[in-house]
Amino acid sequence: MIRTANGASAFCNRYWLIEKAAVNTKLQIGLLAGAGLSLAGCSANWGWYVVSPLTPKGQSNLQFLLAGLQQTIALSLTAILISVVVGLLVALPGLSERRGLRAFNRIYVELVRAVPILVLILWVYYGLPQVANVSINVFWAGVIALALSDSAFQAEIFRAGIQSIPRGQHEAAKSISLGYLDTMRFVILPQAIRRILPALGNQFVYMLKMSSLVSVIGMQELTRRANELVVTEYRPLEIYTILVLEYLVLILIVSAGVRWLESRLQTDKRG
């Protein structure tokens, strides 16, 4: 017991130093450490030893938790890439002059948007193999469910973005007899994507968070690993705090990336 308490307070002290440095350097890192510390609080009820980098046991626990990063990132990235492509492909018919194509867009969006992600994950993993007579592993079940669910939102974002481009741009493209695909590729989408970049960033953040739901079908991503460790270590507070921090770091990185992209594209426009 005494040994444990000493270990915990040593850990707390280290965190204090880290936090001090962070606040001085950058807001984002400060935010992170601040969040960690305010949760830690250095009270006797905390048992950071389970994830202490100073002990072999803590190290192996940390390693086990962090190993989920790769899965979470791979899952979210694959799903977001697919959902952006599918979203765009669903958005374009929604802007057509043909009623049938618009109806396809509406039905897809309304149906897919109406299914809770968790339900979709369960359905894809347990239901789809029976319907389609295919075997599907947890990773691809997760990717399909997340991408499908997100694609309805992406479709609406793309539709809004494309609709926000003035009609004159379409007309100018027509006046130099540019075809539909070239008009989209060279004229409309480059401008629309600039405008919807903040929303696309939002969706990526959302996707990272929703990927935690794939833990229910046994995918060894961050949340699943945290759950498993809690079962063996009985320290949910510390382990889930680490889990929160893991997502926070991932999402702050994504946010910074989106901001960087935004500023880069903006300078393109103004020169």
Added chain:
Amino acid sequence: MDSPGNAIITLDGVGKFFGDFRALNEVTLSVDFGERVVVCGPSGSGKSTLIRCINRLERHDSGRIMVDGVEMTDDPRSIDTIRREVGMVFQQFNLFPHLTVLQNLTLGPLRVRKLSKSESESRAMHYLERVQIPEQAGKYPAQLSGGQQQRVAIARALCMEPRIMLFDEPTSALDPEMIAEVLEVMVQLAESGMTMMCVTHEMGFARRVADQMVFMDRGEIVEKAPPERFFNDPHSERCKRFLQQILAH
């Protein structure tokens, strides 16, 4: 003037509705190869709609439109064939804001005419020199003045080497001091023998270059005459009144 042999644009009884509003009513007009037609009239008279029908930015509801021997139908091929021969300049320039001036100009040649990059760029520079702003090639539209933007828009249309140029109030969005530089380019273009249809209220320009003046009101062509007769001896009351108002200051 209306000899069908030389006509490059023929409108025959063209009608167009926007909902219940009759934008064009039985418009019949013929433009010869190399001819310069200036269309004027009060706002809402259908003059923009008229020229927008010629390259299918608006679909006409009735009548026939022939451009360079091709009838404009719902067939995308006829639309495409005609658009390749017709350049257009808009009131709001409609340059592509995310592309440089040079990229604005080369997009059509590269993607539609399938020219090589170097061919497209040398063509673009040729027309930028004609509109007298070759030094702006690397800039983005937002970095240019309105007059410069409109000249880029004219160059962009010319890069497609069209046989006909349509102008839809090209100087209406410009500050007064920039109108002259755009009109100057248009006069040069007219002198080079380009077939032109211009919707404009610049009557000085009209007097200088027009072969035919067209006055429209409520979707109809009310008066059609050579500029001399049009300005000095208009037949219709509506046209007289319009000219008095527009020439008063």
